[in-house]
Amino acid sequence: MTVQPHRRAVLFVTCIVDQVHPNIGLAAAELLERQGVEVVVPRGLTCCGQMAFNAGFRDDAYAVAGRTIEILRNQGDVVLPSGSCGAMIRHLYHELFHGTRHEAAAKELAQRTYELSEYLVDVLGVTDVGARYDGVIAVHDACHGLRYMGLGRQARILLDHVAGARIVSLPGSDECCGFGGLFAVKQHQISEAMLQRKLAHIAECGCDLVVTGDSSCMTQIAGGLSRSKSRVRACHLAEVLANRVGLGG
């Protein structure tokens, strides 16, 4: 564990983490601080706007995301414990703000936005965060992080250094778990069918913990595991790395 020279980063925990899974936010903050990063949480930061954007309500998304851009202006590195919200900022803000007064700011923000595991491994150069977990871990690659931010490798590097843990490969780890925001509610039958496939793969691989870098996928998978009374648990990558598995809220 090398402590970096002084750095400062904004931690943008996203709305779901803030309201439903604050433990993930605390874990992310701790991880960054242990690497010598000064963590800043700007007041009033709420949401990247993805939910409305994905639903086709671009005016609403524009209003919310525009406010987020304003708050994050001149704030240096922005780190999110979510590949999906990260992809929204890096990939989709381009479309949302194209030809608007926020266009330049959106582009500039995209360049200094990172997902947590990416920030740790690629920016800070960390591979071992000094974590311990005695059990068998499988990794689910959250789609947006995987395909729009090039994630996956970083989480595995970090997990490989977790003492006591055995990492097994999850069949179809890059297949969607079926979350997809409102998709999970509006097309719930299809979403459930996709989740059932994921759960079958999880049972097959013999893990006792499924780790993912996205709280949304985690909610979907954990919800399915809980309903099917599985003994396997799901958690966010940050929770394992910060030794916070099972600490709850």
Added chain:
Amino acid sequence: MATHTIAFVERVDGALHDPSLQTALERATTRFIGNRAKAVADVDNFEALRHQARAIRAGALARLDELLARLADNVERHGGRVCWAEDGAAARRYILDLAQQRGVRTIVKSKSMASEEIHLNEALEHAGLEVIETDLGEYIIQLAGETPSHIIAPAIHKTREQVRDLFVQHLGMEPTDDIPTMTRTARTALRQRFLQADMGISGVNFGVANEGAIVIVENEGNARLTTTAPRIHVAIMGIERICESFDDLGVLLQVLARSATGQRLSVYTSIISGPRRPHEPDGPEEFHLVLLDNRRSEIIGGKYAEALMCIRCGACLNACPVYQSIGGHAYGGVYSGPIGAILTPLLQPDLPDAHKLPHASSLCGACEWACPVKIAIPDLLLRLRADAVNNGKYEGYEPPAMFGWRQAMMNPALYRLGGKMASFGTHLLARNGQVRWLPPPLDGWTKQRDFPPFAPKTFTELWEERKKQG
């Protein structure tokens, strides 16, 4: 087509509860994906090839007018006739008139999604003509009275057992699950038809402008017979399916076969440039090329133009977890899967429920990864969703929900209050730390999944506390 009249949700529900369909889809898509992966690994730099293919498609669309004119000129120079069909009705009329003028009674067909798009079979049959699909998959669904459910494997939704029953019923085959026997039965039945037919109708994989040629790729050889045995050959080509030269074609064929079936090259590649010449021993006496617009020229140059780069390989369907779950018929249109969810609302906007198709995606991006020309399918789906909303097509609860969400996300006090209410509500509903029932419209979530209650204290609050404690 009964599928058009029932609502999307019901089609999805039916598909998810059809065990034969589930088995067939699972078997077929898994095989396709595996083969594709192998064929792609085979190329030193598939990424570079995709890049090149994309550039070729984009370049062709950018010069569509010029290339189409060149194609048409060259086809006519070779003795073929060209019909510029503005829409499906124009194409149908041309083909029907031609058939009637030439005394055609029997028509064999091969490889044409475009003819599905314009419902050609119904029109011809309505006029008393006999139309026989000759590709095995198409033939199977014709016997079953259904429509294709996959771009390149139209009968993908049928299990071997179902095909056996169809052949026993319609072709008098002795019951057997032996695939070679089944194929032989179909082939014998079809051979006769090729010899009888007066007209052959085919699709077109690519038109090559410089050569005035059309290209058809296939694995069974039926397109060869369809285009050569009858005295008249009619080819139907969506106007976007053009490329400039044989060099461009070479690249496109490489990515097409690999993405579609996992082959390096399809078994047959036919290049046709006009009817039989005086010194040639065989081939049709007449060759007609129908260039089908059918709304495509409206799409060119707009924000959906990229969708027309599609080379109909079907890779996005196989890769799509939604398609894998519900199959092609649930989409209700001619084109299914992720690209179908884009093409159907654009090409068949009158189809009820067409605006719902772009929502049948979790936006996971597997389609874009699989697409040999890298069409940004999820981005296009998102644009279609935005268009639908702008046209007032949404669920009644959505605008107020979005309005509430927006107010809460813009106003920290409201955001905190909303969070507190959600926390209070979800804790009331929770049993053993999990919510097992949520009220509508969120009840979809809790049908097969639990939901965690909102946290008693938000991250922001915990963070503030931690800072105060120093």
